[in-house]
Amino acid sequence: MTEPTTTDTNREVGPSGGFDFNQPSIISLCYLASFVTGISGLVGIVLAHVWAGDNQAEWAKSHFSYLIRTFWIGLVVSVVLTITVIGMILLPLPAIWVGVRSVLSLIKAQKQEPMPDPKTLLF
Template sequence: MEDRTKSQEADPAATHTDTRSAAPGSSHPPSTGPSGSSPANTTGFDFNQPTIIALCYLGSFVTGISGLVGIVLAHVWQGENREGWAASHFTYLIRTFWIGFAASLVALVLSFVLIGFLLYPIIAVWVGIRSVMSLIKAQRREPIADPNTLAF
């Protein structure tokens, strides 16, 4: 017990190091943007609005319900959009949901003649690819080239 007290007295800074202001593995404090806000994330994963919506769509493959959260967010955030590149993402993601939903209804009706069961995997792949494409471009903050297309 005395050894620990002596070592603390010898070097008090070693026992009171504040690591909250430094990024992990860095000796520099994190930088902030104007008004103390966080700057745009250029090195990590950016949770911007189109990214969150795309993740909700992808999460619906597991949960089955998060796609509904994604479409509600897309419609709400589309009206609040302040970033030019994101406008095309909202259109693209909203169309992805509604076209996928309509195609699923058609597949449901066609399931009575056993054709619809073949459409479900195709619809899932289509929605998945479009969601991933939007996710990738949203991370780069790039607009979707043609948000009204049915292709990817």
């Protein structure tokens, strides 16, 4: 039987290199699950704000910044588009943007790599 390994943040990772439920990954999964549930994005943003204050590894800090900005910018753009009639046609665009950014963060979090530029509006 192979023993679990310990990473730089003292979390155990399975010997098979399976899915790592680190905090940024959990937040990304909440954002992605909100496309089905509609409410889990709110859970994700609360967790992001709470966990961002904890002592984290440098790679995780960039994810919190990236994910917090993703939520708030996506929400503001969606509200503005909802207010305008022509914006209703473009409403899927912020959802796609949030989905892509969440997947990118999830992939990087699994490798425990920082987000290259957490302040960017692009991907």
